Amino acid sequence: MAQELATKDTRDVAETNGDANRRAMAFTPAVDIFEHDETTVIVADMPGVSPDDVDVTLERQVLTLRGKVHPYTPKGYRRLSSEYREGDYVRIFTLSDEIDQAKINAEFKNGVLRLELPRSAETKPKKISVKAA
Amino acid sequence: MLQPVFSPLNNGDPFADMRRMQSAMNRLFEGARAPGQSATYPPVNFWAGEDSIVMTTELPGLTDQDIELTVKDTMLSIRGTYAEPESGDDIVWHRRERVDGSFLRSVELPFRVNPDHIDARFENGVLTVEMQRPEDDKPKRIEIKTT
Numbered sequence: 563m564a565q566e567l568a569t570k571d572t573r574d575v576a577e578t579n580g581d582a583n584r585r586a587m588a589f590t591p592a593v594d595i596f597e598h599d600e601t602t603v604i605v606a607d608m609p610g611v612s613p614d615d616v617d618v619t620l621e622r623q624v625l626t627l628r629g630k631v632h633p634y635t636p637k638g639y640r641r642l643s644s645e646y647r648e649g650d651y652v653r654i655f656t657l658s659d660e661i662d663q664a665k666i667n668a669e670f671k672n673g674v675l676r677l678e679l680p681r682s683a684e685t686k687p688k689k690i691s692v693k694a695a
Numbered sequence: 696m697l698q699p700v701f702s703p704l705n706n707g708d709p710f711a712d713m714r715r716m717q718s719a720m721n722r723l724f725e726g727a728r729a730p731g732q733s734a735t736y737p738p739v740n741f742w743a744g745e746d747s748i749v750m751t752t753e754l755p756g757l758t759d760q761d762i763e764l765t766v767k768d769t770m771l772s773i774r775g776t777y778a779e780p781e782s783g784d785d786i787v788w789h790r791r792e793r794v795d796g797s798f799l800r801s802v803e804l805p806f807r808v809n810p811d812h813i814d815a816r817f818e819n820g821v822l823t824v825e826m827q828r829p830e831d832d833k834p835k836r837i838e839i840k841t842t
Contacts, residue, residue, distance in 0.1 A: 592792040598785045607793055609753035609820035636742050636749045636825070642805075645738035646753060673755035673820020 565656045588652040591627065591675075602659070602679045608651045609673035610634070616670050618677065623657045627675065660684065736798050737773070746828040748804060755820035756793070762822060766810050772801040773822070807832050 594605040604627075608616065611629035619626045629651035662682035669676050742749040754762065756777060763774040776797035808826035815824045 592794070594780065594791050594793045595789040596781065597787040597789065598783065603781075605793060607755035607820070609755040612819050634751060634821070634823070636744070636823075639742035639744045639747075639749055642741035642743040642748070644740040645735070646740060672758055672817075673753070 565658060566654070588650045589647075591629070591651040591653055593653065600681045602657070602661075602681070604655070604675075604677040604679070606651070606653065606675045606677075607673065608670075608675055610648055611651065611670075611673060613670040616668075616675055618668055618675070620657075620661065620663065620666070623660075625655045625657055625677075625679075627651070627653045627655075627677075629675070735800060736794070737800060739773075739800070739802060743805070746833055748806075748808070748826050748828075750802070750822075750824045750826070752822050753820060754817075754822055757817075757820070759817040762817065764813075764815055764822075764824065766808060766813065766826070769804045769807055770801055771804055771808075771824070771826075772799065774799045 591606040591608050593607075594603075596603050604625075606627055608627075608629035610631045615630040615632075617626075617628040617630075619628075631648050631650055633648045657679065660682045661679045665680045667678040737752045737754055739750050739752045742751075750771065752773065754775060757775055761775050761777075763772075765772045765774075774797070777793075777795045780791065780793075780795055804826070806828050809829040812827040813824060814826075815822065817823075
């Protein structure tokens with residue numbers, strides 16, 4: 563299963579580290595996480611991100627999901643009202659299981675990232691037989 | 696001097712009660728504004744041009760087939776249904792934050808739009824609708840004569 567790393571509760575806007583003058587914001591994408599048949603599936607909403615701008619990294623057990631958004635401004639138009647804001651997406655998880663890196667399946671469709679993370683063979687629970695003394 | 700937490704009669708600040716009420720009201724409405732459960736889903740952005748208007752909204756996970764867009768006079772309605780989340784006996788859920796179910800939102804446009812000249816696109820989970828003001832509805836410029 564996946565444990566979330568360093569996010570502020572109830573806030574869906576994460577501050578970017580370092581340069582405070584940068585007005586760019588990173589949003590926390592909504593995710594669904596479930597497990598079935600030795601596979602952890604993470605589904606993340608990243609509307610406005612094109613498939614080439616999605617970046618998924620797995621380093622040791624730290625899984626980072628990133629999506630870059632190019633804010634949309636129609637030419638010759640001025641902003642009238644806005645109910646939502648656009649910005650990049652970042653979300654970091656630590657995975658409690660060893661993942662078989664070669665078998666990770668990632669697909670991005672209609673602004674949704676779907677990651678399938680199969681558990682690697684050596685971390686599958688092994689039965690240890692207890693000998694009677 | 697230390698003031699007791701709640702003293703309705705002996706209170707230097709006549710607005711304290713009002714503020715307390717206000718923060719209680721804010722707390723009450725906070726729950727209703729949780730993502731996905733908002734009364735006005737999906738949130739929309741509007742852009743105004745000379746004689747046209749653009750609306751954008753984020754609908755991640757839908758396809759163009761799942762969205763129904765209708766316009767009548769100055770009312771634009773967006774209707775859609777998200778796919779059922781995966782189910783099965785062997786599924787163990789850890790997190791469920793994404794929106795599901797169906798929604799309907801109607802928004803009032805600042806002017807009538809020509810229903811034959813609407814350009815709607817759906818790309819990467821974002822719906823963009825460009826609407827034109829009909830010719831007979833455009834404001835006419837009136838010339839002012841000088842004597």
